[in-house]
Structure formats: structure tokens, C-alpha cells
Amino acid sequence: MNDVARVAGVSSASVSYALTGAPGVSDELRERIRAIANELGYRPSLVAQGLKTGRARSIGLLLTDITNPFYTEIAAGAVAAAGDLGYEVLISHVGLGQDAGGDDADDAGAARLATVARAHIDRYSSGLLLTSLLARDQPLLAELRRTHVPAVQLYRRVPGEPSDWVGIDDHAAAGEIINHLLTTGRRHIAVLGGQRSSYASAAREAGFVDALSAAGLQPANPDQGRWGDISRRSGLERARELFARGTPIDAVACGNDLIALGVLDACREDGFAVPDDVAVTGLDDMSFASVGPLQLTTVTVPRELIGRRGVQMLFRRIEGDSGPPVEEVLPHQLRPRDTT
Amino acid sequence: MNDVARVAGVSSASVSYALTGAPGVSDELRERIRAIANELGYRPSLVAQGLKTGRARSIGLLLTDITNPFYTEIAAGAVAAAGDLGYEVLISHVGLGQDAGGDDADDAGAARLATVARAHIDRYSSGLLLTSLLARDQPLLAELRRTHVPAVQLYRRVPGEPSDWVGIDDHAAAGEIINHLLTTGRRHIAVLGGQRSSYASAAREAGFVDALSAAGLQPANPDQGRWGDISRRSGLERARELFARGTPIDAVACGNDLIALGVLDACREDGFAVPDDVAVTGLDDMSFASVGPLQLTTVTVPRELIGRRGVQMLFRRIEGDSGPPVEEVLPHQLRPRDTT
DNA sequence: TTGAAAGCGCTAACAT
DNA sequence: ATGTTAGCGCTTTCAA
Numbered sequence: 001m002n003d004v005a006r007v008a009g010v011s012s013a014s015v016s017y018a019l020t021g022a023p024g025v026s027d028e029l030r031e032r033i034r035a036i037a038n039e040l041g042y043r044p045s046l047v048a049q050g051l052k053t054g055r056a057r058s059i060g061l062l063l064t065d066i067t068n069p070f071y072t073e074i075a076a077g078a079v080a081a082a083g084d085l086g087y088e089v090l091i092s093h094v095g096l097g098q099d100a101g102g103d104d105a106d107d108a109g110a111a112r113l114a115t116v117a118r119a120h121i122d123r124y125s126s127g128l129l130l131t132s133l134l135a136r137d138q139p140l141l142a143e144l145r146r147t148h149v150p151a152v153q154l155y156r157r158v159p160g161e162p163s164d165w166v167g168i169d170d171h172a173a174a175g176e177i178i179n180h181l182l183t184t185g186r187r188h189i190a191v192l193g194g195q196r197s198s199y200a201s202a203a204r205e206a207g208f209v210d211a212l213s214a215a216g217l218q219p220a221n222p223d224q225g226r227w228g229d230i231s232r233r234s235g236l237e238r239a240r241e242l243f244a245r246g247t248p249i250d251a252v253a254c255g256n257d258l259i260a261l262g263v264l265d266a267c268r269e270d271g272f273a274v275p276d277d278v279a280v281t282g283l284d285d286m287s288f289a290s291v292g293p294l295q296l297t298t299v300t301v302p303r304e305l306i307g308r309r310g311v312q313m314l315f316r317r318i319e320g321d322s323g324p325p326v327e328e329v330l331p332h333q334l335r336p337r338d339t340t
Numbered sequence: 341m342n343d344v345a346r347v348a349g350v351s352s353a354s355v356s357y358a359l360t361g362a363p364g365v366s367d368e369l370r371e372r373i374r375a376i377a378n379e380l381g382y383r384p385s386l387v388a389q390g391l392k393t394g395r396a397r398s399i400g401l402l403l404t405d406i407t408n409p410f411y412t413e414i415a416a417g418a419v420a421a422a423g424d425l426g427y428e429v430l431i432s433h434v435g436l437g438q439d440a441g442g443d444d445a446d447d448a449g450a451a452r453l454a455t456v457a458r459a460h461i462d463r464y465s466s467g468l469l470l471t472s473l474l475a476r477d478q479p480l481l482a483e484l485r486r487t488h489v490p491a492v493q494l495y496r497r498v499p500g501e502p503s504d505w506v507g508i509d510d511h512a513a514a515g516e517i518i519n520h521l522l523t524t525g526r527r528h529i530a531v532l533g534g535q536r537s538s539y540a541s542a543a544r545e546a547g548f549v550d551a552l553s554a555a556g557l558q559p560a561n562p563d564q565g566r567w568g569d570i571s572r573r574s575g576l577e578r579a580r581e582l583f584a585r586g587t588p589i590d591a592v593a594c595g596n597d598l599i600a601l602g603v604l605d606a607c608r609e610d611g612f613a614v615p616d617d618v619a620v621t622g623l624d625d626m627s628f629a630s631v632g633p634l635q636l637t638t639v640t641v642p643r644e645l646i647g648r649r650g651v652q653m654l655f656r657r658i659e660g661d662s663g664p665p666v667e668e669v670l671p672h673q674l675r676p677r678d679t680t
Numbered sequence: 681t682t683g684a685a686a687g688c689g690c691t692a693a694c695a696t
Numbered sequence: 697a698t699g700t701t702a703g704c705g706c707t708t709t710c711a712a
Contacts, residue, residue: 001705011683016707026681046462047396048705050387051688056463066412066419066431069628075406079433088459091406091431093419119428122386123396123463232627261631268633287572288409288628291601293608341689351699356691364692366697388689391704 001044004037019044050124058088059314060120062113064132066093068258070286070303071131074154077307078129085315090125092116110136114143121149127314133158135197150317154310155301156200162325164317166309168332170200173299174207176334177253177281180297182215184340186251186279190221192238192263193255194230201230204255204283220249230255235262243270250278251340257282257289257298264294264339279340295337302330341384344377359384390464398428399654400460402453404472406433408598410626410643411471414494417647418469425655430465432456450476454483461489467654473498475537490657494650496540502665504657506649508672510540513639514547516674517593517621520637522555524680526591526619530561532578532603533595534570541570544595544623560589570595575602583610590618591680597622597629597638604634604679619680635677642670
């Protein structure tokens with residue numbers, strides 16, 4: 001910066017004014033300084049800028065599992081929206097947590113998430129976009145609120161913590177799935193949900209059960225198999241158990257698409273025809289739900305839009321809006337395809 | 341920091357020593373300072389630290405399309421390896437580029453990639469992990485080399501630019517696919533590759549063609565349809581054209597799995613049975629290649645390992661190794677599944 | 681409209 | 697073993 005100032009014969013303050021677009025420098029001088037900076041290949045240090053201003057013009061997006069296509073589509077929406085606002089999105093893959101076994105692993109997952117969040121904050125990130133939150137992450141959310149770090153939860157949310165959030169109506173979506181299955185004549189419907197401590201998974205589970213109750217039915221599988229990881233592997237394993245049990249089943253309603261893909265794997269293994277012997281449904285419509293000849297019946301959710309709206313909500317907070325927490329419910333849509 | 345120093349009754353320098361683990365402070369004092377810092381909830385500013393030391397203890401990972409599961413699996417490997425080394429990986433979704441139409445879009449893609457890369461550098465990122473590079477990105481690579489920014493290319497590489505790289509032997513992998521198809525009796529093999537300006541795509545195309553030549557054959561489709569985006573959409577569109585043309589075809593060898601999924605979509609539309617009427621092969625083995633009842637025949641590549649090795653190579657450079665560029669070829673493996 | 685100078689929070693060389 | 701201090705590269709207040 002001093003080099004630029006020297007070459008231009010001005011003070012470093014003028015260079016700063018010229019380059020940041022601040023007033024206090026004539027248009028002519030601004031142009032001249034810009035040209036010189038450009039020629040010298042000068043680029044301001046975002047670090048020094050950050051230290052001085054306290055802001056890094058970046059927002060952090062925390063993904064529990066970057067390998068999950070559903071969340072990466074949200075990420076793409078967030079990046080696009082942030083770009084429009086002149087901010088950079090720095091994405092972190094948190095890891096762990098997803099395949100948490102017991103309470104220890106769970107604590108480790110919460111700790112790791114908090115560590116990554118703090119690293120973003122210590123880099124003067126202007127705000128945080130959080131995904132895949134579980135009940136155990138409530139302390140982190142509370143910490144962020146206490147320290148006035150803007151944060152919005154995407155898709156999943158931690159209950160009982162006042163915080164901005166964008167997502168869909170999970171309970172209603174799950175209900176629509178059940179009604180669809182009932183309409184197509186299924187009566188022995190097993191339910192394979194996600195993690196018990198995930199609010200979204202719990203809402204879906206409740207949606208499944210409530211819709212079944214309304215028809216005078218209940219899930220065809222016992223309580224204990226109903227919760228598990230939201231992974232293809234977990235779907236496969238739980239479906240195997242389910243089939244091994246021998247209870248008559250003509251449909252499996254899954255808490256998300258990944259689980260449903262695992263169930264499809266199990267059907268394939270055990271020789272069940274889909275949808276003739278058994279119907280399978282997902283919930284998410286991640287783009288790989290519709291691969292090959294057997295496309296998954298699911299509920300589609302506006303992934304990109306969740307990312308975009310999340311960024312916009314975050315911005316309101318970054319700009320100082322301190323109104324009450326906003327919870328925005330976006331529309332979803334049932335997508336009947338081949339598996340029902 | 342000054343607060344901590346005041347409470348502890350020491351200078352801020354001692355606090356720095358104590359917290360960074362530097363020598364120059366007794367174990368006892370170090371412990372006391374740590375305790376106080378902890379109690380006060382003090383966390384050092386990574387920004388100030390970065391400004392002072394010139395390093396941010398972070399590396400940047402640039403993904404052209406975060407939505408592509410293949411690259412996110414590489415990312416997971418990179419994050420794990422970097423964590424072991426005490427570094428943070430900050431991931432950026434570059435966008436654009438992938439669906440570049442003409443030269444303009446291509447230039448825009450190159451510009452956007454360069455912009456994102458520079459943003460990481462201006463944040464004092466210690467090094468860059470680059471994916472999905474095209475020939476057009478050569479100037480960026482040259483700039484990084486000139487400015488001594490450590491960088492390693494993952495999977496794809498830009499030819500003619502001395503730079504570290506980890507990937508597989510694309511030519512050989514493509515050849516194995518063709519030989520597998522020949523072994524299963526296919527003779528009318530169409531080839532649907534990726535982008536012409538991608539080195540990996542070009543190597544695969546050459547591998548396909550060379551292996552066909554060795555058997556006295558050539559691709560069943562004309563030159564012009566052979567190149568395209570590496571997306572499911574592109575696979576679908578090009579397969580439609582191919583089928584509409586009416587040339588007899590009993591196999592389609594695709595440049596990657598995404599394209600193959602598109603071809604599967606087209607088969608489904610047009611009523612071709614896979615693999616009875618036509619065999620379809622991918623190349624990548626992204627985890628969604630094996631979804632549902634019709635699992636894709638493909639070549640599996642060590643995705644996580646590419647990420648891990650990439651980080652390790654990057655570290656050698658960060659630590660000052662200035663030896664000649666290293667190109668590391670990792671093993672791949674043919675995975676015959678349902679579509680052949 | 682422009683310049684001088686203080687200071688963001690830390691580290692590291694130097695002095696004690 | 698501990699403290700003092702300069703300065704990383706920038707922004708911004710204040711003075712000219």
C-alpha cells in the first residue's frame with residue numbers, strides 16, 4: 001500500500017480512500033491510484049483490513065457432512081446469494097457427529113462443531129450458517145446469541161432456542177407421504193426415521209405416526225428400529241433387520257432419501273420387488289434420489305432457496321436488525337415417482 | 341489479551357508465550373495464565389495473529405461445483421488430513437465454469453476461479469488445493485507459482501504447467517473399461533466424454549479410442565458428440581441425440597459417472613434395456629453410482645486418499661520444500677456391476 | 681480534497 | 697524467566 005502511495009505521490013490514506021470507494025478523494029486521483037495499484041499488482045490484505053475493521057466480509061457455512069448432496073445444494077444457493085451481496089462464503093466440513101454411536105461420540109461431535117464455529121468467529125466471520133444441528137448443539141447456539149454472533153439455522157433446528165431458521169414443515173410433509181401410501185393401497189407401513197435428537201427427524205416421525213393414526217393405523221415396525229442415522233448404511237442395516245423379522249410390510253416410509261436408498265439396497269439383496277412387494281419413500285429429494293430406472297418417490301424441498309433465504313436472513317442480523325427470531329417455512333411438494 | 345495479562349499480573353508477551361506454547365515462561369505460570377484465559381473466555385484473534393505472523397494456519401480448497409459428490413469425497417479426505425496437521429480447511433464453491441457454454445463463459449469461469457483463489461491468498465491462506473482445473477486456468481497456476489503460493493492440483497491437471505498433482509492414470513482406466521466391454525461381447529461402442537479442455541477427459545477419451553483401435557475398432561459415434569459437460573444433463577442430451585441417430589449401438593462408455601447417469605436416464609426414456617440392449621459404463625465411482633437396483637459399472641478411484649495425499653503434498657511445500665513438481669498416480673480399479 | 685498519525689490484537693526481538 | 701516495545705497493513709479521526 002505504501003508502494004502505491006509512493007508511486008502516486010500521495011499518502012497511504014488516499015490510497016485507502018481510493019480503493020475502498022470511500023469519499024475524500026477526487027475522481028481523478030481515485031482513477032490514477034486505481035491504475036497504479038493495478039499495475040503494481042497490489043491487493044489489499046484482507047487480514048489487515050479485518051483487524052482494523054473487525055469484519056472479514058465473509059460468512060461461515062458449517063456442514064456436518066460435506067459428502068451429503070442435500071446440504072451441498074443448500075450451500076450452492078447460499079454462495080450465490082452471498083456473492084450478490086459482496087460476501088464470501090467459507091465452508092467447513094465438520095465431520096464426525098453424523099455417525100455418532102453413543103453419548104461420548106455425541107459429545108465429541110458437539111465439541112467439534114463448536115470448535116469449528118469458534119474458528120470462524122475468531123477469523124472475524126460476520127455470521128454463521130448452521131446445518132444439521134442436533135439437540136446437543138443447543139449450548140453452542142446459546143453461546144452465539146450471548147456473544148452477538150449472527151447465526152441462522154438451515155433446515156434442521158434446535159428446539160427451544162430462540163434463533164433464526166429457514167426450512168420446511170416437516171410434520172406436514174411426512175403426513176403427505178403417508179396419505180400418498182394409503183391412497184395407493186398400502187396398509188402395513190414401516191417407518192424408518194432419522195436421529196431422535198434431530199428436531200426435523202422428530203417432526204417427521206410425528207408426522208408419519210399422526211397421519212397413520214388418523215387412518216386408524218400405526219407403524220408396522222416396533223419403536224426401537226425407528227430411529228437411526230440418516231445414512232444409506234443405516235437404512236440398509238435397519239431394513240435388513242426389518243425384513244428378517246418377518247412382519248408383513250408393504251411400504252417403508254423413510255425419514256430422508258439417504259435412508260430410502262439404503263432400504264432400496266436391502267430390497268435388492270433380499271429379492272423384494274419395488275414397488276410391487278414393497279413401496280419405499282424418501283423425503284428430501286436430493287438430486288441423486290432420481291437415478292437410473294427406479295426413481296424414488298419423495299418430497300421435494302427448495303434446497304437452493306433455503307441457502308439463499310438463509311443468507312438474506314443472516315444479512316439482516318449482520319446489518320444490525322435485532323428483532324425477534326424469524327422462522328421461515330418454505331413450501332415443499334410431494335413427488336410420486338417409481339417406488340410407490 | 342491485555343485483560344488476561346492484567347488479571348494474571350504479567351505482560352501480554354507472557355500471555356502470548358503461555359498460550360502459543362512458545363518457550364520463555366515457566367510451566368507454573370503457563371498453567372496459571374491458561375486457567376485465567378479460559379476463565380475469562382479469552383480466545384486469541386486469528387486475524388491479529390495472521391497479520392503478525394503472515395500465516396493463517398488454514399488452507400483453501402476450491403471446488404468448482406460443491407454439488408458434485410465426487411469432489412466432496414475428496415474434500416472430506418483433505419479435511420481429515422489437515423486436521424491431523426493442525427490446519428483448518430476453508431472450502432469455497434466457485435460455481436460457473438462447469439456449464440460453460442462458449443469462450444466468454446469460459447473466460448468468466450477462469451476469472452471467477454482466480455478471484456476466489458486470490459481471496460484465499462489475501463486471507464493469508466498457507467496454500468491452495470485446486471480441483472476441476474481446465475486448460476484455461478493455466479495463467480492462474482502460473483501466477484501462483486510466480487508468487488510462491490503453494491498449490492496442488494487434485495485429480496484433474498493442467499498440462500504443461502509444472503505443478504504438484506495427485507490423481508489416477510486416466511488413460512489406463514479408460515482402456516480397462518473398453519476391454520471389459522469387449523470381453524462381454526460389445527462391438528458397437530459409443531464414447532461420451534467430458535470437456536475437451538480437461539486434461540483428464542482428454543486422457544480418458546484417448547484411452548477409450550486407443551483401446552478400441554487395439555481391437556481394430558473405433559467409437560460408434562461421430563466426433564462431435566464425444567465432448568460435452570460432465571453433468572447428468574449433458575449425458576442425457578447427448579444420449580438422446582445418439583439414440584435418435586439410429587446408428588446401432590450396444591454400449592456407451594462415458595467419461596464419468598455423472599454422464600453415465602444421464603445416459604441411463606435416456607435409456608429409460610427411450611425404452612432401452614440396460615444392460616441387455618445397451619451397456620453403460622461410468623468412470624469415477626462416486627458413491628451415488630451404485631444406487632438402487634441398477635448399479636453402474638465404473639472404475640473406482642481412491643477419493644479420500646486423493647484429498648489426504650494432496651494435503652500432505654501441500655504441506656511439504658508450505659514447510660519450504662522447493663524440489664521439482666511431484667505427480668503422484670494413485671491406483672484405480674475396475675468395478676463391473678449391473679450395467680454391463 | 682488531502683495528509684499525519686493512532687491503533688486494531690497480536691508476536692518476537694531485545695532488554696532486563 | 698519475564699517485561700518492553702516495535703510493527704504486521706490497513707482504516708479513520710483529526711488537522712491542514
